[in-house]
Amino acid sequence: MITIKKHIDQLFNDIPVTEESLLMKEEILQSLEDKVDVLMAQGKSEEDAINKAIVELGDLTDLREELSEYRVKIPKSYLAWTHFQFSLIGAALIIGLLLFINVYYTPNVLWVIFPAFGVVWWPLAMYFRCLRLQGRAMN
Template identity: 45%
Template sequence: MKKLKKHVDKLFSDVPDSDEKEVLKQEIYENLQEKVQDLIEQGKDEEDAINKAIVEFGDIDEIKMELVVTKNPLRKNNTKYNLGFSIWGSLLIISLFVFANFYYTPDNIWFVYPTFVVLWWPSVMFYYWRKTR
């Protein structure tokens, strides 16, 4: 019966770990054990019964796809949060430029130039937010 356990583990080796995966593995293992017991009762020896149960069981690609799909739900739209973060981040960066400008070089006003560069970030996020809304 170790061969059955190894086969079931091999079938699910590429599926991410989850409680659902473990439950399905256990169910499939139990079903294969029952099939082997039925084949042994019909007169097959244990090795032939195990091989026949594995062959008759077939492939579980559809089951694996369902497990993967349920583990990766649709992503939530976070563009509103991204827009808010970009606005606050830009304000902090611009205030740093203003502080540095007036603290170190109060006679030259240069903070305006990097401000235009920083403002591209929230403007791009705004248009992305509008597009996804």
Template identity: 50%
Template sequence: MKTIRNHVDHLFRDVPENEETLLMKEEIIENLEEKVDDLIREGKSQEDAINKAIVEFGDISEIEQAFQEEESKPAPHWLKKSRARLNLEFSLWGSALLIALFAFINFYYTPTVIWFVYPTFAVLWWPLSLFFHWRKQKGGHQ
């Protein structure tokens, strides 16, 4: 029912759209449509059933407040440490793969000139910077 979908979309206009909110919108729409079907079976016209279902549902201020509280919560300390370590590990693997690629290209195409060490120095700044960030998050270097 397009009227219900439009109403729910209007209610969620100020809520950030993500997978959780999309699932919640779909669930609300399904519930409202079931309510409308029940009211129609009881003898109400479709328009009256839709209006009554919408009025009984009310607004989503509690839902909006829950989403705002969830967004405003800072990430837990252990999660920040975990992300820093994951970023460091990713940068180490990524750098190793890039250096291996440069070495392969170097030795395959120009084996007489060793040039892969120059981009290696540039690539190593990535994990080095994340290592210091990880140490700072870990609390070992303040």
């Protein structure tokens, strides 16, 4: 039965490991083992029974295509935290640029505070969006 397991592992080696693919793999493996047991009960040798069962299994290209198309969806809360990190970096760069312009061109007037307050709302809004999505994921 090790030959059957190796064959099934080879068929599923390029398919992403998901719950659905693991269940399908176990179902096919169990089906082949049952088929080998039936063929051996009919008088075939173990090697002949394994080969016949594998040949009768046929081509699994349709199943493999269906399982390889199935992708794991990234949770929205994870994406939201990524967007929050992006907004923090973006806001820091914008405020840094404004601060440079302020210091370079008008060092006597500190006007950078006013646009900085506006830019800070971006990461703040993203932070509360992350909290809201995380709250939905927990409930």
